[in-house]
Amino acid sequence: MRKTFLKKMRTTLAGQKQQILMQLDEEIREGKESELDAGMDTYDLASEEREREIHLILSDRDRDKLQAIENALERIEEGEYGICEDCEEEIAQARLEALPFTRLCVACQEEREKEARFQRRIDDGGGFGRSNLVDLDDS
Numbered sequence: 300m301r302k303t304f305l306k307k308m309r310t311t312l313a314g315q316k317q318q319i320l321m322q323l324d325e326e327i328r329e330g331k332e333s334e335l336d337a338g339m340d341t342y343d344l345a346s347e348e349r350e351r352e353i354h355l356i357l358s359d360r361d362r363d364k365l366q367a368i369e370n371a372l373e374r375i376e377e378g379e380y381g382i383c384e385d386c387e388e389e390i391a392q393a394r395l396e397a398l399p400f401t402r403l404c405v406a407c408q409e410e411r412e413k414e415a416r417f418q419r420r421i422d423d424g425g426g427f428g429r430s431n432l433v434d435l436d437d438s
């Protein structure tokens with residue numbers, strides 16, 4: 300992985316993280332406007348307490364995304380960024396640019412999605428339980 304590329308990805312990831320945090324700041328501010336002193340700038344506060352507050356207010360989806368971004372930033376620091384979790388090959392740079400915090404290469408991602416689809420088909424299939432219940436209701 301080239302150093303200039305890693306630097307670029309770190310900037311991208313840091314920007315995405317900042318964006319999520321700023322959105323949250325607005326939500327926090329709207330949510331407890333009455334408690335805040337007028338003119339208080341929450342953007343400058345980076346205390347542990349604020350981190351906890353943010354994690355409480357985060358939706359599951361945002362929490363996952365923030366977690367993924369933080370993990371990606373950590374992997375950049377540790378020199379593990381851009382390596383596929385499954386096959387340990389380097390992930391294509393174009394893919395990383397499109398999905399900066401992905402942990403799988405295209406092939407492994409497709410493999411996992413195929414498995415997920417297969418799993419869903421098994422879960423959806425059958426329907427015996429439901430038809431049995433209908434039969435019981437009718438009788």
Ligand SMILES: [Zn+2]
Pocket residue numbers: 383384385386387388403404405406407408
């Ligand atoms: Zn892979």
